[in-house]
Amino acid sequence: MRNTATLIQLRAFVAAAESGSFGRAAVTLGLSPSSVSESVQALEQMHGQTLFKRSPRGITLTPAGERALPHARLTVKHSEDFALAVDERLALEGVLIVATFRSLGIHLLPPVLALLRRHHPRLQVQVLDGTVGEGGEQLVHDGRADVAFLELTNQTPLLTLPVVQDDYVVVRPRAHQAGPVTAAALQTQPLLLFPAGHACNATVHRHLRTFLLPGTAVQEIAEDEVMLSMVEHGLGLAVMPRLAVLPLRESLMVHPLPVPLPRVLGVAIKSGRAGLPHLRAFTEALQAFQATPSFARLQALLQPA
Structure with a gap:
């Protein structure tokens, strides 16, 4: 029968992968660096695969290590969850x-x-x-x-709890002439957007392409405060979630997109973990916040004018 990896070995592997060093992993685990290194070597010998490339600058995962890491993480997490489910005090x-x-x-998070x-x-x-x-x-x-x-999206396998609905808006200087923002109006200045690399930002990029006119200039800005300051100084019009604009600067105003794009914000938890005491306590606190006047005021701010 083939040997089975121990939790100690898997914890050593995960800690080393996340820290990039046997020494730092040892500090995290409260072990000696040699113990961490020996645990990883035992896994490599057991399976006949090298998990790390070793160099004077540290360690990096091999392709085999990359494939194994998510499974090692989950195995360690399942062991920890067993203890949390048994001992509520430990979880809380x-x-x-x-x-x-x-x-x-x-x-949303602080309250x-x-x-x-x-x-x-x-x-x-x-x-x-x-x-x-x-x-x-x-x-x-x-x-x-x-x-x-x-x-929140429909594609996730996670357990999701919706919290609030938000929409994307156009942000422009208050000094500009009032009136609806049309697709043609979005061509008057560069359009400032968050980078498309993140999944939620990719959604708005795809949406805008459905009605933007050819030749519309787009500039990606990573920081929302930088983006708002650029709008204040006449360097472009921003498309951002309404929540990201709050509290609205006095010099700015927001308008609906020519074609609305709403989004639902919420929390996601692995369904098999939702009953753990600390996660149950979190969802109870979230539901309690949703029943407060503060949450009602936030919802009102997110409603289109």
């Missing part, structure tokens, strides 16, 4: 990892976390940038985040 005094992007992190802390003060929260790499959905899927605030 541990760490909750939340992925989000900036506008949701400003307007939910405040309610969560009120009921579970020992639960620590770690916040990750949900726009990096493959985004919050992938972070939840492979176990690097417990929950993600994101734009």
